[in-house]
Every structure is written in C-alpha cells, then in structure tokens.
Amino acid sequence: MSSSVIDFVATEARFGAHNYAPIGVVLSRGQGVWVWDTDGNRYLDCLSAYSAVSQGHCHPKILAAMVEQAHRLTLTSRAFHNDQLALFYEEIAALTGSHKVLPMNSGAEAVESAVKSVRKWGYEVKGVPDGQAEIIVCANNFHGRTLGIVGFSTDPETRTHFGPFAPGFRIIPFGDAAALEEAMTPNTVAFLVEPIQGEAGVIIPPAGYFAKVRELCTANNVMLVLDEIQTGLGRTGKLLAEQHEGIEADVTLLGKALSGGFYPVSAVLSNNDVLGTLRPGQHGSTFGGNPLACAVARAAVRVLVEEGMIENAARQGARFLEGLKDIRANTIREVRGRGLMLAVELHPEAGRARRYCEALQSKGILAKDTHEHTIRIAPPLVITSDQVDWALERLATTLTQDFS
Known part of the structure; x- marks a missing residue:
C-alpha cells in the first residue's frame, strides 16, 4: 500500500x-x-x-434527481406532507403490486418495522393472545444488526455479549418446508425469510421450496415476509426474487438498491391487513419518507426499469x-x-x-x-x-x- x-x-x-x-x-x-x-x-x-x-x-439520472431535490426541499418530517412521498408510494406500489407502503431508511429498520407490524396484526386481526406472537426465521439468516434482529441470528459473532434478547422467534433450517410446517402453531404470525441467503454465502433453496412455503403460510394464516433487501430490484434477474417461483409475499422488504447507493432508503410493502393496523403515533421515523429520499428512490427505480x-x-x-x-x-x-x-x-x-x-x-x-x-x-x-x-x-x- x-x-x-x-x-x-x-x-x-x-x-x-x-x-x-x-x-x-x-x-x-x-x-x-x-x-x-x-x-x-x-x-x-x-x-x-x-x-x-x-x-x-x-448514475447521472439519479444524481440529477438528488441535486434538483436537494435545491428544493430535503426534510419535513412526517409532521407535514411533502410533494414526493405520494408519488413514491404510487410508483413503487404500481411496480410491485403492493397495497400499502411504509417508508424507512435502512434495511434493518425495514425488518424491525415488519416485526412490529406482523405482531400487531397477529394480536388485532388473527387473535393471538397478547404477548404470545411467534415469528419463524431461518438458521444462518442475515436481516441486519440491530439488537432485536441479532437476537434471532445463529451467527455467534453477531450475538455474543449483546444479550439479553427478546423472545418470540423460532429458528428452523433454511430450505426445509417440512420444518416450517412443524414449527407453525396457532400463535405463529409470520415467517421471515430471505429468498436467497446472501450473507450466508448465496444459498439458494431447493426448487419448489417457496411455492410450498406460500401454501403453508396461506393455509395457516401466517404472513410470509420476504426480506428482498439484497435480492430485490433486479439483482437476481427478476424485479423481485419471489417471481422465480411465481409467488407473492404478504410483506416485502426493500432497501439497498432502492436508492442506487445515493441515500439510505428502505420500505416495507404489504397488503392492507398488516400495515393497515398502524395508527398515528404507533410507529415512525423522522427521516423515513423524506422528500430527498423519495426523489432519489423514484429516480433509482425508474432507471432500473427504463434502462433494462x-x-x-x-x-x-x-x-x-x-x-x-x-x-x-x-x-x-x-x-x-x-x-x-x-x-x-x-x-x-x-x-x-x-x-x-x-x-x-x-x-x-x-x-x-x-x-x-x-x-x-x-x-x-x-x-x-x-x-x-x-x-x-x-x-x-x-x-x-x-x-x-
């Protein structure tokens, strides 16, 4: 050097x-x-x-969008509306077929937001007894590094000396549909999983795995939450990795490429049931959905699609x-x-x-x-x-x- x-x-x-x-x-x-x-x-x-x-x-078009918006308005907080958020909602929903969008900043924030949302859905819609909601996750997962997330990691490097950890998670092998079926109980509210385990070494599940997962989640009224923060937005050769097996998640998590590397932007996409339980004051972020982030994300997604x-x-x-x-x-x-x-x-x-x-x-x-x-x-x-x-x-x- x-x-x-x-x-x-x-x-x-x-x-x-x-x-x-x-x-x-x-x-x-x-x-x-x-x-x-x-x-x-x-x-x-x-x-x-x-x-x-x-x-x-x-990318010059994302850069131009960022500079233009930075000259106009960067942050309002969600205490007020801004003229970019609604357009971001409309465009990302149309692209992905989602019904509701929750904007956040980092991928880990999106995961934490999804955990909170599916638990709330479990108590208020599914009828799980208060404090008993369970979320199933996979061994060797990587969903971020916040305290809540590392609590259900199986990597000793991410867990050691960071406890105590929150309960409510069950860990099963990745790619094993039989293990998922066995782990489900009446208190299971969600299965949180990466379509491909990136940090674990690009581990791809067996063909047909996610079709069976979708079937099991539907049959047991369990929300399928796909962490597409790495796999989403074209990385695997499809807009979303779920499309390789022709399924649709109940909740999809996006981040990383959502801003093309210019700005931290993430989003939770879902059906009405899950995000529909949130009420004012129950969840939020000062920077989530800010006009600069939305303008950047809109441009990042647009060039992804328009430029093939x-x-x-x-x-x-x-x-x-x-x-x-x-x-x-x-x-x-x-x-x-x-x-x-x-x-x-x-x-x-x-x-x-x-x-x-x-x-x-x-x-x-x-x-x-x-x-x-x-x-x-x-x-x-x-x-x-x-x-x-x-x-x-x-x-x-x-x-x-x-x-x-």
Whole structure:
C-alpha cells in the first residue's frame, strides 16, 4: 500500500470502532461498474456495496434527481406532507403490486418495522393472545444488526455479549418446508425469510421450496415476509426474487438498491391487513419518507426499469455463472448463483477466501469473502458481456493460483 493509503487506514484504526475488517484499498471515485482508489488504480466493483449500487456508481439520472431535490426541499418530517412521498408510494406500489407502503431508511429498520407490524396484526386481526406472537426465521439468516434482529441470528459473532434478547422467534433450517410446517402453531404470525441467503454465502433453496412455503403460510394464516433487501430490484434477474417461483409475499422488504447507493432508503410493502393496523403515533421515523429520499428512490427505480437493468442482470448473470462453472480449479467446491448474485465456495483446504479476494484486488477486481471460504460476486447490473469476460479471466487465474 502507498503511504497515502496507509495514512487513511491508520487514521481509521486510530479513531474508528474496529467493527469492520476492510480489504486494504481506499476508494475515492466511482463510475458505472468501476471504482478508483486514492492512487488512481481502477477496479471492477464485484460487491456493489452489498447490492446497494445496483444501478452503477454515480448514475447521472439519479444524481440529477438528488441535486434538483436537494435545491428544493430535503426534510419535513412526517409532521407535514411533502410533494414526493405520494408519488413514491404510487410508483413503487404500481411496480410491485403492493397495497400499502411504509417508508424507512435502512434495511434493518425495514425488518424491525415488519416485526412490529406482523405482531400487531397477529394480536388485532388473527387473535393471538397478547404477548404470545411467534415469528419463524431461518438458521444462518442475515436481516441486519440491530439488537432485536441479532437476537434471532445463529451467527455467534453477531450475538455474543449483546444479550439479553427478546423472545418470540423460532429458528428452523433454511430450505426445509417440512420444518416450517412443524414449527407453525396457532400463535405463529409470520415467517421471515430471505429468498436467497446472501450473507450466508448465496444459498439458494431447493426448487419448489417457496411455492410450498406460500401454501403453508396461506393455509395457516401466517404472513410470509420476504426480506428482498439484497435480492430485490433486479439483482437476481427478476424485479423481485419471489417471481422465480411465481409467488407473492404478504410483506416485502426493500432497501439497498432502492436508492442506487445515493441515500439510505428502505420500505416495507404489504397488503392492507398488516400495515393497515398502524395508527398515528404507533410507529415512525423522522427521516423515513423524506422528500430527498423519495426523489432519489423514484429516480433509482425508474432507471432500473427504463434502462433494462433487470433483463441485463438475467443475461449477464447467466454468462457469469456459466463462466465460473467452466473454471477448472481444485480450489473450487461449488459455484452457485441467480442473476448477478453469485458465489464461489472454496474447499476448506484451499484456505480462507480472504486471501483470494486480496489476490483479486491486485488484478483489478474487488470482491468480498463471507463465512471464511466463500467469495461473493455481485457487480452492478449495468455490467457488459466484455466486462464479465474480463472478470472471468482474472478470476480463473486467481482461483488456480498456488498460494503455498
């Protein structure tokens, strides 16, 4: 690392909480699928800020919408109406087929809002005895890092020494419909699940799993809550990942790409029953639904659709997946993915995935490891065929590299 990079990293270490372990690069600029470090080196971004920059870095139309709105009005709080919120509601509802929208800021806020809402629905509509509502979740889930959420995580790193935790959650294996059926009781109000477990290593459930999940939730009057914060808005080659199995969730959580990386925006989308139980004063957010956020989100969703990014994700994702599967390397245990949400899982004896990500950095690719032995690959949805092929050449060289 150059002296300037070392200075930035050292200053972070001196003043910042050590709750991240970043790859050793300091980024200063981005455009499309590319980012540049402080020394002027260019990299293909294969993380997209955990899918938040799906539309590409600094998309000019989203930037223009943000600047225009910032000149007009940024924040009113929900104490007053603003001229962007209703338009955001109307457009996101029309796009997703939702009936009600609750705007928030971060993905974790959307999850917490959904937990509160389905519990309230359970007590006031389903008739669950007060204080007895249960929500079923999956092992190896990742729904955020708030205290409420880490309480139902199975990852020791996220839980240790943060308790005590709130009750009311039952944990089952992911992809096991029989386990879901067995876990349901009259007090079950919701099943909260990711369509694809991203942080766990891009774990894709068996075909037909979500069709059966939908059937079970309907039969037992349980709200199906799909956390599409990473998978939603085109990442998997469909607008929503639920569309791969032709189902509809009762509650859908969006975030990350909802703002194209410009501003924290999230939303809870639902049918009337769930969000319809909320009354003034019972839930809210000072910044949730602010005019700047709504203007940015409207532009981010518009370019996603108008510029064919969802269809491109399907095409380039298939090309990328096929190319990864063609790499003949003894290090690779499994390649999996859907759309541009991809992963290469390494054999444990190949060593930690972190060192492969560091080797990729030296070849101009930024990717991120997860769960020690998995490399996640999730470039912006604007990536081209030539860029996919360029990345595959470097991935092949790295994955066949001898680190001994």
